[in-house]
Amino acid sequence: MDFFFQLPLWIQGAVKGLAVIAVLFPLAAACSMAERKISAWIQGRPGPNRTVVPWLAGIPIIIPFLQRLGVFQLAADGGKFVFKEDVVPGHVNKLYFIAAPILAMIPALSTITIVPFGAYFDSAGQLVPLVLANVDIGLLAVLAISSLGVYSVILAGWASNSKYPFLGSIRASAQLISYELSMTLSVLPVFLWVNAPGGQGTLSLFAVVQAQSGTGFFNGLWLGIWMPVSAFIFLVALFAETNRQPFDMAESEADLVGGFHTEYGAFKWSLFFVAEYAHMIVGSGVFTLLFLGGWNPLPWIPLTRVVHGLSHWISFAGHPLFMGVLGVLIFLGKVGFFIFFFMWIRWTLPRFRYDQIMKLGWQKLLPLAIGNLVFYALLIALIQK
Amino acid sequence: MAVIPVSRKPLTFAERTYIPQILGGLRITFARMIKPAETMEYPEQRPEIPKNYRGVPTLVKDPNGREKCVSCQLCEFVCPPKAIRITPGEIAPDSPTAHVEKAPQAFDIDMLRCIYCGLCQEVCPEEAIFLQNQYSMTGLTRAEMVNHKDRLYELGGTLPDQHHKWDKKKAAEEHGSAAH
Numbered sequence: 001m002d003f004f005f006q007l008p009l010w011i012q013g014a015v016k017g018l019a020v021i022a023v024l025f026p027l028a029a030a031c032s033m034a035e036r037k038i039s040a041w042i043q044g045r046p047g048p049n050r051t052v053v054p055w056l057a058g059i060p061i062i063i064p065f066l067q068r069l070g071v072f073q074l075a076a077d078g079g080k081f082v083f084k085e086d087v088v089p090g091h092v093n094k095l096y097f098i099a100a101p102i103l104a105m106i107p108a109l110s111t112i113t114i115v116p117f118g119a120y121f122d123s124a125g126q127l128v129p130l131v132l133a134n135v136d137i138g139l140l141a142v143l144a145i146s147s148l149g150v151y152s153v154i155l156a157g158w159a160s161n162s163k164y165p166f167l168g169s170i171r172a173s174a175q176l177i178s179y180e181l182s183m184t185l186s187v188l189p190v191f192l193w194v195n196a197p198g199g200q201g202t203l204s205l206f207a208v209v210q211a212q213s214g215t216g217f218f219n220g221l222w223l224g225i226w227m228p229v230s231a232f233i234f235l236v237a238l239f240a241e242t243n244r245q246p247f248d249m250a251e252s253e254a255d256l257v258g259g260f261h262t263e264y265g266a267f268k269w270s271l272f273f274v275a276e277y278a279h280m281i282v283g284s285g286v287f288t289l290l291f292l293g294g295w296n297p298l299p300w301i302p303l304t305r306v307v308h309g310l311s312h313w314i315s316f317a318g319h320p321l322f323m324g325v326l327g328v329l330i331f332l333g334k335v336g337f338f339i340f341f342f343m344w345i346r347w348t349l350p351r352f353r354y355d356q357i358m359k360l361g362w363q364k365l366l367p368l369a370i371g372n373l374v375f376y377a378l379l380i381a382l383i384q385k
Numbered sequence: 386m387a388v389i390p391v392s393r394k395p396l397t398f399a400e401r402t403y404i405p406q407i408l409g410g411l412r413i414t415f416a417r418m419i420k421p422a423e424t425m426e427y428p429e430q431r432p433e434i435p436k437n438y439r440g441v442p443t444l445v446k447d448p449n450g451r452e453k454c455v456s457c458q459l460c461e462f463v464c465p466p467k468a469i470r471i472t473p474g475e476i477a478p479d480s481p482t483a484h485v486e487k488a489p490q491a492f493d494i495d496m497l498r499c500i501y502c503g504l505c506q507e508v509c510p511e512e513a514i515f516l517q518n519q520y521s522m523t524g525l526t527r528a529e530m531v532n533h534k535d536r537l538y539e540l541g542g543t544l545p546d547q548h549h550k551w552d553k554k555k556a557a558e559e560h561g562s563a564a565h
């Protein structure tokens with residue numbers, strides 16, 4: 001650890017950047033496979049289960065098991081995207097057409113640096129978050145950067161120079177802008193609650209988790225239980241922001257062929273795909289941190305308590321590494337559940353009509369979010385006065 | 386026609402939030418997800434073919450091993466897409482079934498043309514051609530998709546015969562009581 005922090009800053013940055021790419025790409029690929037498997041199971045099919053690397057096929061038990069899970073299919077698909085002919089149609093604006101998928105990756109890859117995914121006690125006995133960039137603006141940065149993703153959608157739709165991508169991108173951008181409002185309003189009560197009056201104000205996600213990892217009644221309470229309406233609005237808006245069913249207006253393949261990425265193929269298309277899953281992963285992560293206590297195993301039972309209790313029984317439990325790994329595992333478990341939830345919803349609900357989406361966003365969610373904010377502002381003022 | 390007015394109940398508040406319905410849907414899909422798959426994994430698991438299934442047309446032999454087709458060419462004539470091509474041939478005079486006189490020299494069914502209509506089976510006066518339970522015909526070339534005579538007999542096998550009409554005819558001739 002110390003060795004790492006003694007490296008020059010730019011090397012640290014490069015290593016972190018590579019780590020993000022090395023983790024996020026396989027994770028997104030795994031998500032796409034999970035999506036195919038879950039859709040298959042929900043529809044009563046086995047899903048992809050044939051592909052296998054020929055020279056591994058002889059190994060018993062483990063390889064057939066992975067084969068049934070479709071793990072090799074994922075590698076084959078990934079390879080296919082890289083080697084496929086990458087067509088740029090003649091009628092597109094080449095510069096923006098190529099820029100759009102790259103732009104889609106930027107917010108997807110940068111937001112993840114701000115999301116803490118665990119915590120450990122350093123040698124001085126202080127709780128340190130495991131995060132690539134522990135910035136104080138935390139959530140604000142996540143919201144700001146992730147909403148840049150809309151530019152790639154607009155650019156892709158416009159540069160494609162054909163009507164369905166254009167319609168898809170217009171719908172998607174209108175939708176993203178409408179739901180962003182409710183999303184931001186729904187997390188305001190959380191920060192009103194976290195930032196006690198008189199203290200130093202912060203928007204850091206780590207601080208939100210800290211506010212949920214006490215043992216008292218209020219500071220051990222997960223915010224999802226304390227502010228269910230906020231959590232609900234945030235979740236709905238998250239579905240809309242990540243363009244997932246039932247809000248996938250950007251694609252809506254039934255009426256728009258493929259939406260904004262109709263003209264894309266091969267590697268460029270797969271970048272959009274990875275970006276969508278990366279948004280989903282980050283979104284689930286942020287939801288977990290805000291409303292589900294981050295890396296704490298249960299409400300009122302914070303991770304520090306668990307590690308402390310375990311260290312009486314197991315000698316190595318006191319080691320910072322143990323706590324870090326345990327925290328990350330718990331956090332990933334919750335994120336994994338949410339990713340599953342995203343897919344579960346996708347294969348359950350039909351797509352909303354476009355006007356229904358707008359109505360839901362502006363006439364239902366937004367007033368609800370404002371009411372919720374006022375209610376909690378008054379309540380918190382009463383409790384914390 | 387009587388008009389039956391159907392009253393539409395206004396939606397309750399819970400229904401208008403969609404949430405109970407969404408939860409109900411989630412429950413259904415989850416229950417479906419943990420059940421085993423409905424589909425069959427085709428090449429390893431094969432569906433059970435019902436009797437009377439009309440698959441690939443085949444030629445059959447009678448229980449004595451005689452090829453039943455007498456190359457009358459009715460099936461060739463009736464076949465709507467002209468999938469059948471028959472070259473008639475004679476049965477050698479020293480063969481035990483010489484009294485049948487004719488049998489196909491060559492019998493080809495082009496499975497790229499066949500539409501599985503079953504007319505050949507319908508029209509055959511000798512009950513020699515049957516659409517049986519073979520349902521998967523694949524090949525890499527056009528030539529592979531033409532079933533020749535030996536392949537047709539291999540697919541068809543032997544079917545029970547209730548009449549043995551040629552044996553009866555021969556017996557009648559030999560006992561001098563031929564009715565015709």
Ligand code: SF4
Binds near residue numbers: 442463467469
């Ligand atoms: S099944 Fe129909 S199309 Fe096929 S060979 Fe017989 S008559 Fe011809």
Ligand code: SF4
Binds near residue numbers: 453455505511
């Ligand atoms: S299969 Fe039947 S209809 Fe066709 S040539 Fe032979 S006897 Fe005649």
